[in-house]
Amino acid sequence: MAKIKYIEFNGTEHEADVANGLSVMEGAIQNDIPGIDADCGGGMSCATCHVYINDDEWFKKLPEKEMGEDDMLDQAFEPKSNSRLSCQLIVSDDLDGLTVHMPEKQV
Amino acid sequence: MIKTDVVIIGAGPTGLFCAHQLGIIGLKCEIVDNLDKIGGQCIELYPDKPIYDIPAVPKCTGEELTNNLIEQIKPFNFNFHLSDRVQELKNENNKWFVKTLNGKEFETPNIVIAGGVGSFEPRKFPTKSAEKYDGKSVLYSIKDKTIFKDKSVVIFGGGDSALDWAIELSNSSKVTLVHRRDEFRGAPASVQKIKELSDNKTIDLITKYSIKDVKGNGSLESVEIKSESGESKVIKADYVLGFFGLIMQLGPIAEWGLNLDKKTIPVNTENFETNKKGIFAIGDICNYPGKLKLILSGFHEGALAARGCFKYARPDEKYRFEFTTASSTIKDRLGVKE
Numbered sequence: 001m002a003k004i005k006y007i008e009f010n011g012t013e014h015e016a017d018v019a020n021g022l023s024v025m026e027g028a029i030q031n032d033i034p035g036i037d038a039d040c041g042g043g044m045s046c047a048t049c050h051v052y053i054n055d056d057e058w059f060k061k062l063p064e065k066e067m068g069e070d071d072m073l074d075q076a077f078e079p080k081s082n083s084r085l086s087c088q089l090i091v092s093d094d095l096d097g098l099t100v101h102m103p104e105k106q107v
Numbered sequence: 108m109i110k111t112d113v114v115i116i117g118a119g120p121t122g123l124f125c126a127h128q129l130g131i132i133g134l135k136c137e138i139v140d141n142l143d144k145i146g147g148q149c150i151e152l153y154p155d156k157p158i159y160d161i162p163a164v165p166k167c168t169g170e171e172l173t174n175n176l177i178e179q180i181k182p183f184n185f186n187f188h189l190s191d192r193v194q195e196l197k198n199e200n201n202k203w204f205v206k207t208l209n210g211k212e213f214e215t216p217n218i219v220i221a222g223g224v225g226s227f228e229p230r231k232f233p234t235k236s237a238e239k240y241d242g243k244s245v246l247y248s249i250k251d252k253t254i255f256k257d258k259s260v261v262i263f264g265g266g267d268s269a270l271d272w273a274i275e276l277s278n279s280s281k282v283t284l285v286h287r288r289d290e291f292r293g294a295p296a297s298v299q300k301i302k303e304l305s306d307n308k309t310i311d312l313i314t315k316y317s318i319k320d321v322k323g324n325g326s327l328e329s330v331e332i333k334s335e336s337g338e339s340k341v342i343k344a345d346y347v348l349g350f351f352g353l354i355m356q357l358g359p360i361a362e363w364g365l366n367l368d369k370k371t372i373p374v375n376t377e378n379f380e381t382n383k384k385g386i387f388a389i390g391d392i393c394n395y396p397g398k399l400k401l402i403l404s405g406f407h408e409g410a411l412a413a414r415g416c417f418k419y420a421r422p423d424e425k426y427r428f429e430f431t432t433a434s435s436t437i438k439d440r441l442g443v444k445e
Contacts, residue, residue: 037370039224039354039355040148040224041400043153043156045152045153045156046354047354048354048355070288070292071265071292074264074265074266074286074287074288074292074351074352075230075266075352075353075354077230077233078233078317079287080335081288107230107354107355107356
């Protein structure tokens with residue numbers, strides 16, 4: 001279980017307890033947190049669950065991107081070097097306290 | 108004006124199997140999709156990815172599934188209207204009048220929306236200023252490449268479309284390719300070619316930059332790009348091209364007076380009709396308690412929606428349930444000789 005903080009582009013903060021094994025994307029969807037669309041449902045084929053990890057320490061601590069994630073991020077709305085697809089961030093106790101920022105929009 | 112029993116919006120697996128079910132019960136349909144090919148998400152997003160949960164098919168790719176579904180509805184000779192989009196619906200005397208973007212018109216008692224998560228459209232630049240030039244000098248696809256001859260063209264993107272056009276246009280235009288990172292997702296041979304063209308100064312390659320602004324006075328003059336650390340550059344541009352893949356937008360569907368729940372359409376589970384009589388929704392776009400976004404659920408939904416359509420298409424007939432194994436009528440429709 002990890003407490004994940006989701007911050008919308010307008011600054012609204014949401015916190016959710018997300019069970020281990022779920023993705024950060026699923027944590028948002030299951031708790032009705034706006035700002036993450038996840039059109040493809042977690043298949044790493046749409047780039048609409050895009051988030052920024054603004055804290056550099058956290059960014060480095062996250063599991064590395066698998067092949068294809070950066071390719072998908074090329075197609076996201078305003079990707080940056082601290083962008084991740086939240087469907088690829090699998091929750092474990094290690095992610096307790098993670099904060100993700102949502103982009104202005106997903107599509 | 109094309110008169111038909113059903114207009115299906117969306118040629119993904121759900122729309123295709125619904126068409127099959129309509130054919131089996133003796134109804135005609137016309138299928139509209141805004142992609143230039145049949146298959147929907149299966150073809151556009153994951154043609155090569157194996158799917159493992161199609162009943163009785165242990166493993167198949169999106170492309171194989173699509174090809175089999177096309178094969179399955181071949182006997183019915185239904186028309187596809189590709190690269191087109193249903194734009195307007197109007198109801199008169201229990202008939203729907205349907206207009207598409209390309210100006211096609213249909214008259215039908217039934218519409219089946221099998222639109223997935225919406226229609227695929229190119230992702231556009233996030234910059235507001237680019238909208239002014241959209242379709243004129245800011246483009247997301249190329250119809251006529253001769254317009255770029257001897258012009259300055261700035262291309263954004265790192266996939267095959269961006270690379271292929273950069274290579275192609277470098278013969279007769281001044282090409283700058285801008286990409287947000289050093290790696291490209293295009294085919295290795297194209298990436299290699301781009302590097303050669305950049306080394307011999309045929310094209311300008313700028314990485315780790317993205318668009319900031321487009322500038323012009325009536326006509327486009329330049330594009331400003333920025334790096335993440337805040338540096339910016341201005342590049343002369345007659346045309347700016349963006350290739351960032353496709354996104355899915357609900358589009359005009361949102362304007363037809365249908366009840367919507369986020370990006371989905373609530374339906375009843377008896378026949379998958381929406382709040383509008385004669386409009387059905389199936390597949391990923393529909394929503395009901397327990398809805399699963401599985402292809403197999405879309406098949407089931409399509410089969411029931413087809414029977415729902417029968418009621419309005421043949422108001423004076425009673426629908427009779429038949430098995431494909433036993434019914435000679437169905438075998439006739441399938442063109443099966445025994």
